[in-house]
Amino acid sequence: MAEKFYRGAKYMLNAYQLDQVPLDQGREVAFAGRSNAGKSSAINTLTEINGLARTSKTPGRTQHMVFFELDDERRIVDLPGYGYAKVPRKQKEHWNATLPVFLETRHCLQGVVLLMDIRHPLKELDEAMLIWCANAEIDVHILLTKSDKLKQSPASKTLKQVRQEAGLLHPNVTVQLFSSLKRRGLSEVYARLDQWYGLAVEPDTAAGGDN
Ligand code: GDP
Secondary structure (H helix, E strand, O other): OOHHHHOOOEEEEEEOOHHHOOOOOOEEEEEEEEOOOOHHHHHHHHHOOOOOOOOOOOOOOOOOEEEEEEEOOEEEEEOOOEOOOOOOHHHHHHHHHHHHHHHHHOOOEEEEEEEEEOOOOOOHHHHHHHHHHHHOOOEEEEEEEOHHHOOHHHHHHHHHHHHHHHHHHOOOEEEEEOEOOOOEOHHHHHHHHHHHOOOOOOHHHHOOOOO
16 A cells, blocks of 8 residues: 555545544544644655645744545644744633544544654653643654654664664654655655554455455
C-alpha cells in the first residue's frame, strides 16, 4: 500500500471547536508538534502534495485543526502548532483545554505523529503532549525532523536519548529520524501509518498463503 495511498489526500475542513470536527468514525491519525517543527513540510512530503498543509514563514498561523481525507474511512488531522509566543493567550487557553478532550474522546484516533526538530527535542509542551497521549492510551510515533541538520553520529545519539526519555513518559512510543528536505525516513513513517490505518499487509497474505 504505502505511499501511493497517501497521494489521494484531500482537504476536508477546518475545526476550531470540537463540535465542528467530522463524525467520529473510521480511522484518524493526528500530526502534532511545536510551531516550526516541520509538520506542514512532513505532511506535504508524505502525501507528495505541495501546499496541502501550508508551510509557513509565520509560525503559529494555523490555529485550527485541519482535516484531510484519505478515503471514506481514513483521515489525517493536522493539529495546531504549539509553543509560539505570539499566539494570543485566549487561543492558547482554548487549545490547552480542547486538545486533551479531543485526545480523550476521539474514538477513531489511532495514533499521533509527534514532530520535533532534532536540534530541540522534548520541550515542555512536547512532554505535555506525550503525557496527554499516554493518559488517553493513544500510541505516539515521534519524528525527529530536519535530521539533515545533524551529522549521523549526533543524530543517532539524539535518537537514542529521545527514545529513552520519551519512553519514560509514554509506554508505547516509537521514534525515528526524518527529513522532508532529503526525503529520509519516509518508509518508516508509511509503515507506522499503514498499521494505524489498517492497511498493513499481514505476513500470511504477503507470503501468498492459501487461506
Ligand atoms: P510547521 O510550522 O511545523 O508546519 O513547519 P514547516 O513545515 O512550515 O517548516 C518550518 C521551517 O523548517 C521551514 O522553513 C521549512 O523549510 C523548514 N524545514 C522543514 N522540514 C525540513 C527538513 O527536513 N530539513 C530542513 N533543513 N528544513 C526543514
